[in-house]
Amino acid sequence: MKFFVDTANLEQIEKAQSLGILDGVTTNPSLMAKEGVKGKEQIFNHYLAICKLVDGPVSAEVFSNDYDGMIEEGETLHALCPEKITIKLPCTENGIKAVKYFASKGYATNCTLVFTLGQALLAAKAGATFVSPFIGRIDDIGGDGIDLIRSIVNMYRTYGFKTQVLAASIRHTNHIVRCLEVGADVATCPLNAIVGLLKHPLTESGLATFNKAAEQMK
Numbered sequence: 001m002k003f004f005v006d007t008a009n010l011e012q013i014e015k016a017q018s019l020g021i022l023d024g025v026t027t028n029p030s031l032m033a034k035e036g037v038k039g040k041e042q043i044f045n046h047y048l049a050i051c052k053l054v055d056g057p058v059s060a061e062v063f064s065n066d067y068d069g070m071i072e073e074g075e076t077l078h079a080l081c082p083e084k085i086t087i088k089l090p091c092t093e094n095g096i097k098a099v100k101y102f103a104s105k106g107y108a109t110n111c112t113l114v115f116t117l118g119q120a121l122l123a124a125k126a127g128a129t130f131v132s133p134f135i136g137r138i139d140d141i142g143g144d145g146i147d148l149i150r151s152i153v154n155m156y157r158t159y160g161f162k163t164q165v166l167a168a169s170i171r172h173t174n175h176i177v178r179c180l181e182v183g184a185d186v187a188t189c190p191l192n193a194i195v196g197l198l199k200h201p202l203t204e205s206g207l208a209t210f211n212k213a214a215e216q217m218k
């Protein structure tokens with residue numbers, strides 16, 4: 001399973017990259033706004049800065065909801081760094097049409113805001129590179145986000161779709177572990193959820209014991 005970090009914060013991206021386990025980055029308008037970037041120039045420069053830090057796909061989401069706007073923005077985003085930028089499009093009628101358009105040009109796409117198996121089917125049929133089911137937001141309203149990941153993985157395997165299942169809206173370390181169990185291709189996570197995978201009290205107490213022994217031998 002690949003790891004993407006779900007942030008537009010350059011320090012966090014740098015930290016995730018320095019761990020040596022980072023495969024890509026996802027952003028969205030909320031995450032970009034959090035970094036205080038404003039206006040096209042700053043936004044584009046921010047994406048370029050992210051692309052410089054990461055050796056892998058960087059999802060950049062369109063702001064438009066209409067088809068023509070999505071196409072124009074997607075083309076501009078793609079041109080920023082064609083080998084890394086993945087155009088992120090919402091799973092709406094216009095979004096699906098835009099996924100199809102960009103897929104036919106060979107551009108990478110990420111179909112986002114996916115909450116049902118039917119939406120995931122349309123994303124795959126349109127040729128999306130990634131589909132992003134939001135597991136945390138499903139759990140928030142009393143659903144089972146992991147169950148949706150499992151169903152999409154099974155559906156794509158059964159019908160031979162090439163679209164990669166990118167588990168999004170991950171809230172904690174256990175979500176990552178559950179995504180592994182059900183066969184997600186990618187998990188996009190907050191950095192603390194990734195680092196949380198390292199945490200175990202027996203690792204900590206074991207290390208403390210070894211450190212003490214190492215001190216005695218100095």
Ligand code: E4P
Binds near residue numbers: 168
């Ligand atoms: C996915 O690509 C989104 O950026 C993100 O995972 C949404 O997560 P949230 O539900 O924590 O906002």
